[in-house]
Amino acid sequence: MNVRKVFLTENEIPRKWYNILADIKMNPPLDSNGKPIKLEDLAPVFPMNLIEQEVSTRRWIDIPEDVLKVLCIWRPSPLVRALSLEKALGTPARIYFKNESVSPPGSHKPNTAVPQAYYNKVFGIKRMTTETGAGQWGSALSFACCQFGIECKVFMVRVSFDQKPYRKSMMEAWGGKCIASPSTETKAGRDALAKNPDTPGSLGIAISEAIEAAVSDKTGKSRYSLGSVLNHVMLHQTIIGLEAKKQLKKIGEYPDIIIGCAGGGSNFAGLAFPFVYDKINGREIDIYPVEPAACPTLTRSPFVYDYGDTAGYTPLLPMYSLGHEFVPPPLHAGGLRYHGMAPTVSQLVIEGMIEPKAVTQLASYEAGVLLARTEGIIPAPETNHALACVVDQARKAKEEGKEKVILFSWSGHGLLDLGAYDRYFSGNLKDYALSEEEILKSEKVFESYPKPKRLKSR
């Protein structure tokens, strides 16, 4: 019998994260005057221990024991061979995935929520605020805060808040509070509502609200938490790829192709960065971040300095961006509805280390249903984007008659997104096209901003 799953024991879990900042050059984040930001500028927003981690260039960073203890509620996650998918496609490719859907909130997000809650706890923080798109991140942070006894407040993008009511219930089950964004609780929210009372909301607006809620707490015991984009988030997620490497090694495999969906970039980075390290050191691997065609950050937008949020509370970050005022269409893959992209992921595109792909919503669901009916797990809408690319690559391997080894990240399950599958089956799910005009319009915002350098690390 072919073995489907490769496990690591808890004793084999990686003890260090991989920090890609040791291996690539980066444009610095800037303040709104175009000057490199100072660490203390970020102190009202994040605890200093996380700020230091954000800028660290040490290649390997120890994972604290108390973080490992909580991660071991579900980690190491299984590496699964997609035997039934291979059979259904008749491909000579061997396809493996890291199943990140096994965490209690159902995605890879707690990989960083847990260390973030831990570092906040150590720093004496009592309350954390954050935003959430599809709800995966907000529930992950609620879960993590619950483990460390910290209060948690989540601003959830309205379109997802309405589409996915059970995400709120999930956050409450772990003691978190969840409100729809834009809300009337913050200036950023009130401004957004004044501009458009019927706005579906966006991650950009929700981030502004969450930052404002944290920094305006007079006790000084609140901090904000971001579920993607930032360096320390990518760092924490590398446990995915580091585990996958160990698991593949156990069965004598190494990937030719790596695929992950990319919204802010953390799921993709988590799987890919440890392999990017190998690529930097001479390995040949094709690495594909996959984004929605309706929010085409890496594939159709420029590399610029832009704010991470709509109100401009964050530093200017060097990244591919559709503009911080861009409100993506109401895709079900809420986790991919982000105007920008992690600076580290952006830099790897600049350097030609990774090749972004875009897929449409309907193509993603077609792949998702195929995977549900072969591998059994019903995928999250975000994951479906990676799956469309996996199916493409597996078919290509068949056409070429090549025994490629494909590794992808199953970022989450879709059990709280079943309404979207309903709409897909009933023909009520649609594709959104983004015109060249819309993209050019969104780019106007950058004209007055500083320009990042197109750095090459080697």
Added chain:
Amino acid sequence: MNVRKVFLTENEIPRKWYNILADIKMNPPLDSNGKPIKLEDLAPVFPMNLIEQEVSTRRWIDIPEDVLKVLCIWRPSPLVRALSLEKALGTPARIYFKNESVSPPGSHKPNTAVPQAYYNKVFGIKRMTTETGAGQWGSALSFACCQFGIECKVFMVRVSFDQKPYRKSMMEAWGGKCIASPSTETKAGRDALAKNPDTPGSLGIAISEAIEAAVSDKTGKSRYSLGSVLNHVMLHQTIIGLEAKKQLKKIGEYPDIIIGCAGGGSNFAGLAFPFVYDKINGREIDIYPVEPAACPTLTRSPFVYDYGDTAGYTPLLPMYSLGHEFVPPPLHAGGLRYHGMAPTVSQLVIEGMIEPKAVTQLASYEAGVLLARTEGIIPAPETNHALACVVDQARKAKEEGKEKVILFSWSGHGLLDLGAYDRYFSGNLKDYALSEEEILKSEKVFESYPKPKRLKSR
């Protein structure tokens, strides 16, 4: 660092199921004239290979290779030490659970759905019908049928169909069809609707509908499938306890106490029967099936011959029963809303091998929230009943200062039951009391039936 999870590799998965019929005496199932039924009487309902398994008294039965292949999509399931719960309760007890929520449908149900679909496939069956309460069973059979290329039709108890719409979407994601019961598609359904158009439905009625839909298919290629109660279902579920035994052995543990929720009995039996075998052979273990106080089959109803369904299509089974016309109150734990109990589980109560407990709905949610906030996984409403008993036993161990080893079954997750948690948090969830009068009334139905013997196996 204390290890939380104990895994088995796929090569260590049990290769045989344990059949308790080898070790206990049973009253035979009877036809409606009070005569022991013949195997061929069941042939229109079940494929003959499963009927033979239903009556087999061989102690160990091989698990077919093609069944193991599909089970390995998620099995062997983790054995988890509930370290955080232990800490929260300050109990000297060591608490372990089998996490059956990791299957794609989210519960233990596919442990029998997969072999049932396999045996039907081998027998040449093209279409399977079934009923479902909370939806766990219907989605499990849809999943299993999808793996073997069999059509699947599910009659879902209306109260759950309305409370848990995503269960239908889940079945459809795997290609199954799901309709609310009572429906107008069957005589049993139409009769139930004529009697009470506003009925919340019941498992008894839904079973009648599903059997009727199978046996009335003129092609002869349809069969019915039951997700609990029957001997072969209990047999298939013993993989839970057999795995748990191997896992506990790896860490040098053996349980003093075993706890599982019991509706039809299959989750409880799956964990407990392999340990009942040890108890028969001299081990001291306390074994507790836990049922809802509002549907108190084992704790308050008589041991009788009764039908498994409302219309009386099944044989008369020797079991504890509230009467096949009893419609349980609309508890959220839909999987526990059953008027009867597996004959094997019933017989073990008669013999004093296991001690049933009943808990109220609110007590069960209180325990469920405690577990969600310690162990992280949000439990299914059915699981919550077991959890209430676990918390009681852990507290008792603390009072007595005893290092008891408690093993329980985490039968499923509650991600599609979050609406019930909403109602719990908002104070809108209630307890249902069942008066002595209601129980006596429901028992009248048995007056004219044959009486089972109170057999003692040793």
